[in-house]
Every structure is written in C-alpha cells, then in structure tokens.
Amino acid sequence: MNSVERMFAPAPEAEDRLSNANTWESGGKLWASSEQQTLTCCRVVDETHDVKSFEFRVGDGSPVRFEPGQFMTVSANVQGQSVERCYTISSPPTRPFLLSITVKRVPGGIMSNWLHDNMKPGSELRAYGPSGSFTPTSAPAAKSLYLSAGSGVTPLMSMTRASIDLGLDRDIVFVHSARTPADIVFRKELQRLAELSPRLRTFFLCEGIGDEEGWSGPTGRLSLQLLSEWVPDYAEREVFTCGPAGYMTAVRALLHQGGHDPARYHQESFDFAAAVVPEASSPENEAAQASFTVKLSRSSKTFTMSASETVLSAARKAGVAIPSSCSQGICGTCKTKVLEGTVDMNHKGGIRDREVQKGFRLLCCSHPTSDLVLEL
Known part of the structure; x- marks a missing residue:
C-alpha cells in the first residue's frame, strides 16, 4: 500500500455512504422539486470553448x-417566451452552499445560448428544486463504471466529486467520450481526482485529435474490445451512463453483447424530442369517459376532469400552474x-419506489381512477 493509499484507507462501514440516502438527507434544507426559487449567479467558468x-x-x-x-429545472424569459429546461x-x-450547472452551447438551443450570452455574476435565474x-x-x-459522452459527464462528475469529498476511495472507472481532446469537459479535474x-x-x-497534435490517447468510438482492455471486469460493475441518445443506445447494445x-445498467437523458402525446381513449370506453373531481388542498381550488386526461x-386547462418539463414521466x-x-x-x-410509497405521483403520466385531493 503506497502513501496515497494509506491516506485513503476509509473505515469499512463508511464505504457505502455515497449510496446511502441518509447521507444526503442529513445535510442542508429540503428544496421541493415543485417549489420555485431564485438563484443568484456567483461565478461563470469556461470549461471548454463551448461549455x-x-x-x-x-x-x-x-x-x-x-x-x-x-x-433541477431552470426557467427563464427568452425573447418574450417562458422557457424551462432540465440541467x-x-x-x-x-x-x-453552491449549486452549479454545466451547459454546452447548442446551435439553435434556446436556453443554452441564452445562458451563455446573458448569465454573469449577479444575474438571477428561477429554478425548481x-x-x-x-x-x-x-x-x-461495490464497483461502478461511469460511461459518458459530451455534456453527459455532469451527473457522473457530481457523483465522483461527492465520493472524493466524503473521503472515500471507491472502485470507480470513468470512461468519457468526446469529439476532440479540446472538447473533454473537466479533463484536468478528473485527472487530478484520479491522482487523489x-x-x-x-x-x-x-473521435479525432482536432488541434492537439500531441494527443496520445485512442481515437474513434467506444467498442467492446476497448472497454474490455480498459475494464476487464465491466460485467461485474454497476453501470451509469449519460450522453446523447445515440451514444446511450450504442453503449447499451455494446454491454448487452458483452x-x-x-438490471445493473442505469442511464439519464433529457432528450424529450421524441415525446409522444397519448391518444384520447375511444368513446366506446366507458372508463375513459368517467369524470372525476380534483381538489387542491392548499389553494382550495377544484376542477373536474376526464379519466382520459392526465392530471397535469x-x-x-383549469389554470393551475404546475412545474413540468418532459411530460413523459422521466424528469x-x-x-x-x-x-x-x-x-x-x-x-x-x-x-x-419510496416516493410512491409516501404517496407521491407524477401528474404528467397519471390518469385518475377516483376523485383526488392533491397537495398543491
């Protein structure tokens, strides 16, 4: 065991603190996902040329x-329109005490371009918890494999930073794909954390070397052969994946092949472009035509609705403002x-599951089967 390893020898009972919900429920105040607050920008950091x-x-x-x-879901008025995005x-x-989001400027991206062009120290932004x-x-x-591409590095970076801050030396392999070396987000920090x-x-x-002629790393796209060389025990690891939809589809197929x-694969995506609006139920379906009353406990507002509609x-339609983003039961x-x-x-x-057990539901994908009282 070298000197660095001795410094990082955690007590066995501390090993699972990263994966223990009690760790995160004990610090700070609860900011409900349905509650909107004002964020004040403290600092803007250039991570890459467009991030x-x-x-x-x-x-x-x-x-x-x-x-x-x-x-969290941030909200801004962009060119006279209210725009909400998940980051x-x-x-x-x-x-x-500080929350950060890391945003890539996307051609035609309404919110990403607005943030890049307007957000500076002292600026305010509304956000849901x-x-x-x-x-x-x-x-x-016990062992994790983080696979990311592009700005999909952000949730895995939060996990990695948290692990280091907790004083843990967890068995984590972090594989990140980028267009060129200049596009690797958090490149220096990840290298430093690996040393710690x-x-x-x-x-x-x-995919290519770009302007970095001295790049000594591999080029191309992730393959099963390359993954096996880097992570021979990948089949024994819990996999967390985030990146563009095409990347995650390819990774999932690659892992399946291997x-x-x-059941040990988990992915995150905010690609809601493929949202499908459910078709209205057939008039012949009596259940779908049932009408229910919905009461809001805080405002005492009441409205009626059909079982063919989602509660959201x-x-x-009834004029009740409820925060939402994906409308697919994802976010x-x-x-x-x-x-x-x-x-x-x-x-x-x-x-x-534990939120469902406490009575919470996602209104965007919930149809009433009785009269309802909601905590709104």
Missing part, C-alpha cells in the same frame, strides 16, 4: 439538500403528493 459552468447560491444563501446525479447539478451535495433518480442511492454497488483517489481510474476517448446484466393536462419535475384518491401512473423512471 460553461454556472455557479449559483439559492435564495438567502442557505445550503441545499440533494443527491449526486440529480437535476444536471454538476456540483456535489457535499458542497451544498432538485429531482431525479439517476443517483448512486438507486443502485448501491487510487481506485478511481479515468479514460478519455476522442453479457452485462441489464387537466390542471393546466420527475411534476411530482406531487396525492392526499386522497387513486391514479393510474405509467412513468419511465422519474419517481422512486
């Missing part, structure tokens, strides 16, 4: 509680507690 990190303090500067890998919190919850289930607590594991934590190994893969258990769409922004009544919810990972 910036924006660091914020929340409201009165109090610490905020969240889990590594979670996201992963790239800072770790071990540094709860942290949400999402793409965190280590969803799948505790002996069991954190980082690998970078670029015999990795799909019906609430909007978790519209998570709301159902105090009375039942719904038929068909989500895609935006809510956890």
Whole structure:
C-alpha cells in the first residue's frame, strides 16, 4: 500500500455512504422539486470553448439538500417566451452552499445560448428544486463504471466529486467520450481526482485529435474490445451512463453483447424530442369517459376532469400552474403528493419506489381512477 493509499484507507462501514440516502438527507434544507426559487449567479467558468459552468447560491444563501446525479429545472424569459429546461447539478451535495450547472452551447438551443450570452455574476435565474433518480442511492454497488459522452459527464462528475469529498476511495472507472481532446469537459479535474483517489481510474476517448497534435490517447468510438482492455471486469460493475441518445443506445447494445446484466445498467437523458402525446381513449370506453373531481388542498381550488386526461393536462386547462418539463414521466419535475384518491401512473423512471410509497405521483403520466385531493 503506497502513501496515497494509506491516506485513503476509509473505515469499512463508511464505504457505502455515497449510496446511502441518509447521507444526503442529513445535510442542508429540503428544496421541493415543485417549489420555485431564485438563484443568484456567483461565478461563470469556461470549461471548454463551448461549455460553461454556472455557479449559483439559492435564495438567502442557505445550503441545499440533494443527491449526486440529480437535476433541477431552470426557467427563464427568452425573447418574450417562458422557457424551462432540465440541467444536471454538476456540483456535489457535499458542497451544498453552491449549486452549479454545466451547459454546452447548442446551435439553435434556446436556453443554452441564452445562458451563455446573458448569465454573469449577479444575474438571477428561477429554478425548481432538485429531482431525479439517476443517483448512486438507486443502485448501491461495490464497483461502478461511469460511461459518458459530451455534456453527459455532469451527473457522473457530481457523483465522483461527492465520493472524493466524503473521503472515500471507491472502485470507480470513468470512461468519457468526446469529439476532440479540446472538447473533454473537466479533463484536468478528473485527472487530478484520479491522482487523489487510487481506485478511481479515468479514460478519455476522442473521435479525432482536432488541434492537439500531441494527443496520445485512442481515437474513434467506444467498442467492446476497448472497454474490455480498459475494464476487464465491466460485467461485474454497476453501470451509469449519460450522453446523447445515440451514444446511450450504442453503449447499451455494446454491454448487452458483452453479457452485462441489464438490471445493473442505469442511464439519464433529457432528450424529450421524441415525446409522444397519448391518444384520447375511444368513446366506446366507458372508463375513459368517467369524470372525476380534483381538489387542491392548499389553494382550495377544484376542477373536474376526464379519466382520459392526465392530471397535469387537466390542471393546466383549469389554470393551475404546475412545474413540468418532459411530460413523459422521466424528469420527475411534476411530482406531487396525492392526499386522497387513486391514479393510474405509467412513468419511465422519474419517481422512486419510496416516493410512491409516501404517496407521491407524477401528474404528467397519471390518469385518475377516483376523485383526488392533491397537495398543491
């Protein structure tokens, strides 16, 4: 054991703190995902030529509680239109007084371009509280494999920073793909963190060398052969993946080909372009034509709706403002507690079992099966 390894010899019972929900529930104040607050920009950091990190303090500067890998939904008025987008919190919850998002400028991207062009220290931005289930607590594991591409590095960076800040030396292999070496987000920091934590190994893969003629790393795209060389025990690891949809599809197929258990694969994506609007139920379906009453406990507002509608769409028709983003049961922004009544919810990972057990539901993918009372 070398000197660095001796410095990082944690007590055995501390090893799982990263994956223990109690770790993150104990620090800072709860900021509900349905609650909107004002963020004040403290710092803007140029990560690459087209990627910036924006660091914020929340409201009165109090610490905020969240889990590594979670996201928040930011809201801004852009050219007279209200625009909302989900961004992963790239800072770790071990540094709860500042929240950062890391944003790539995208051609034609409304929010990303607005942030790059307008956000500076002192600027304000509205945001909803942290949400999402793409965190280590969803799948505790002794060994992890982080696979990312482009700005998909951000949730995995939050997890890695949190692990280091907790004083852990976890067995993590972090493989990041980028267009060129100049496009590797957090390149120097990841290299530094790998020096601090002996069991954190980082690998970078670029499609081309760009202007960095001295690049000595591999080029091309991730293959099963390359993954096997870097991570011979990948089949034994819990895999967390984030990046463009095409990248994640390719990675999932690659792991399947290599015999990795799909139950140990987790991915995060905010690509909602393929959203599908459910068709209205057939008039012949009597259940779909049932009408229910929805009451809001805080405002005492009441409206009626059909079982063929989602609770979110019906609430909007009734003039009730409920935060939402993906409308597919993925992002978790519209998570709301159902105090009375039942719904038929068909989500895609935006809510956890323990939240469901506490009575929370995603309104964007929930159809009423009785009269409801919502905590709104």
